[in-house]
Amino acid sequence: MMSYPIRDSEDKFRGVVVATLKNEDLTAQLGSITKNKNISAVLTDQSGKLIWSSSMYEGLHKSDIYSLCKDHKYLASTELGIHRVQLENNAQCDFQFLDKWGMFSIVAENRASADQLIRQYEQQVVTRNIIILIVFTLLLVFLGNQLLKQIESRKLLAVLNQRNKAIIDAMPDLLLTMRVDGKIIDHEVEDSFPLLVDADKLNGMNIKQLLDPDLVERKLALMAATVKTGEPSTIEYPLVLNGKEYYFLERLTALDDKHVLAFIIDITSRRAAEVKLEWQAFHDGLTGLPNRLMFFEFLNKLIQNYRRHKREFTILFIDLNGFKEINDNYGHHVGDEILKHTANQLGSILRETDTVARLGGDEFAVLLPETSPSQAQRVIKSIVETIKQPLIHNDKSLSVTASIGMAACPQDATSADELLNAADKRMYDVKLTER
Template sequence: MVFPVSIRSIFTFHCPNNCKLWLYTILLIAATLLVIYHNYHSQLTAYSSQVNQQIAQRNQLLALMQTQLLESKLEAIDQTLKLISSHPDFIKNPAPHTYLLEKYSQNNPEMLALLHINADGLLRYPKHQRRQLDLSGRDYFKVHQSSKTDSVFTSKPMLPSRGHTDPVMVISRGLYDSSDIFQGVIAAVIDIKTFSQALSGISVNAQLFSSIVHEEGEIIFRVPFRNFKVGQTLDYVKERSDKDKLPLTGEGIYQHSSGNYQFAYQTLPKWRLHVFVGEKRTVVDELISIYQFLHLRNSILTALTLILLILTTAWLIRRRLEINQQLVESKAALQQSYQRNQAIIKAIPDLLFTIDRNGKIIDFEHGDGVPLLMSEQDFIHKHISETLPDFLAQRTLLALQKTLNNGESDYFEYELTLSGKQHFFMARSSAINQDRMLVVVIDITERKKSENALQWQATHDSLTQLPNRMLFYDRLNQAITESARYKQPFCLLYIDLNDFKLVNDTYGHLNGDMLLILVAQRIRESIRQSDTAARLAGDEFAIIVNHSNFEEALQVSEKLREHLSVVYKLNDGVMLNISASIGIACYPHDGKDADELILHADNGMYHDKRSTAC
């Protein structure tokens, strides 16, 4: 088929971009499939590991519990053997002590009998009805006869005699006299079936098995008890007993014709026994298979969904690229103007400067609210260090570095004196591009004045212009901190005008307020500039006399009394005399904190007031 020239040219023009887009799409799909497969494999592995770990922990715990219970019962039997064999004269003359064998053989339900065998292997207790039994061929007798040691021995399972179908095991100890000459064996015959039933409480379900295995591999019994033939072995132990002993603990997978078992075991070296606890893996393997199937199904559905989403997105991107191609030139032309306009909108400028990376002023926009330091021709296209005061130039260069290098906006406040008046300004910087910064300057003089006025009103008494209670407490705490640090005492004077209420009642509140103003003026005139005078409430005043002791504070109080007692000229020609009661408290003698000092000074003031009244 022959295509028209125009179509062929269009195809040739768009092919590189389309090929690149679809190549990326294929790579993304491949990466997505790889991630989904990795997630599937990781979760399946984690689930299998978790299930296997739970089985292992359960087996280990049950093996440990089974081992502890088994060991406690064997130790009880061994203690019985030790107790009997250690009885005085038992070895020399055992006949009178047969009652001990009878007594202890009845105490343990798992114990069929206690045997006493002499050095020739003949059974001395219990007496056989027909003849004296020869037990010299038993493994436990041979071990004690040959080893010359009284350590405990655990036999393999055996049938006690003809006609008995229930197997037994024997726990034995050798008997030796004071010269370590072999004198026989004392042994406990254990009913394996009864013993197994005593341990069966730990096996919790049909999937679990527990086997007590001799160190040579022969199974002694299973829990719960099941009939078995004497001589059966556990291959896992048998194969290793011929080569090397098993470690004290272990775990593994045992493959059996009925299915795989995951097991754990504990070893009792003293008793030459291994306790195996295992769980059949049929149910667990089924759970893992079900989880694998469900997770595989979900992974396939997820993969198909993502592939569809990726293909749809690729098609949308292709459409978007075609549209964007038409806007590239116009967007490039408007980009710089857009960034500048955005910076201006965010800044809300009063005075706007554009500064390049070298610190040169490129242009500016002058608002009516901020006066210029100099005419335009004196600073345009010049370095800011040539046009601004040194401190302001340094701070602007710091903002320039922070804004262009770190991409962070910066703002700072500064103070200038223009035409003899103090002005406060706030400057804010933002990046226009990598090489230019926009600085917006706003006049905040009125705001600063309002803040200072509000601050002053919050800390001063509006009538007397003295510090109020809040500022007084702040300076008192500062004085305490400084005095404690530099070991410099200071004193506090607490002042109360006597009969001030009569002034208000007799001459009116205007005269009362005027009297308070004049008293505050005389207090200021009577103290040093470094001291603090404050009006606390009504006609109560306080003075912090810094770096002073009691004698110096007393001199200040006497001087104050003298100044305050001078006649006051009030409104309407009212002439008035008034006195004051003064209490003194010195740090640290009279108090360690502000409340203690004020309380002491207040008490002193009331004492002075009562003395004046008398």
């Protein structure tokens, strides 16, 4: 039985509320939440007298409950008035005094059991995380292997594609079976491959009927060497077909001591690309003149010719005056026109045996084979007068002048660098006297 006084707003006593709790009913309602034998739920009055308990686990004693109720005012509590204490018997108690009912509500538990449950839970979490990590690692290894297989597959595919391309590129446009005397026994030809005669007329013909005698002689010699040594041989040659020049690569392989296979490929496009690259390596892209590299090749040939046959020659070093001003005032595109105009002027007055080159910027050089210094002076005067002639650009007259230095072989030097340096120095001497 519990009683609770009733007071009005002025705190005057107005009566008592009496409640009777049947212990069996309370146990039935609250006992279901405390079935764990290591947890106890307890209700006491203000003095600590037991009103109701679910069950008392072995580590909790009534004396502990009495002491808690007696000293609760001196114990720390939370904002909600809940006290928590640790008992010597490894019990932890949470309790609260219910002012309205004048009772203590106490929950006690065995900490050892709770700690064990926590450790079990932590162990389960750790085990689960380890399993997840192992599975994730295996997945990464699997995906990594799959990626490596894909990379290797792509590399292999690229190699196969390259090999197939090489095989296709190596397929002959014309395949001939020939006797070593040049007679054609059989042939296979691509539809677009250019031929000297109709394809159906090839079998039975001899290459002597089709090709230039010099080329026939070279091919017969190669066929004889091929069947003798058993080693393949190759030959490249040009042919004019229907007014157009073609280049062919022919590979000869011995069938026996009397017959060869000739694999012939049209390399006209490749040859044109090679010629273009070779031209670009030795010529100035703007003016089309030989560049410094080709100039030195020609110069060294003249020096060798002098050493063998004592044929003198002269070299001219030309620098344009006024070019920088035109380039700065009118732009590089106009400056380029001046350089091309000068190149054309020089080409128009020099002999076919002479060589004019652009060394770079506005500097040009001229080689005059079998020309003495006195003869070179007349050429210099002609060049100076010619370069003075203006270029008309957009109704504007643009002109430059030339300062020219000369060096002679053998009078000034007999090496390429020394000759060019001597001509360069004399060009600057001329430039100083012209100011």
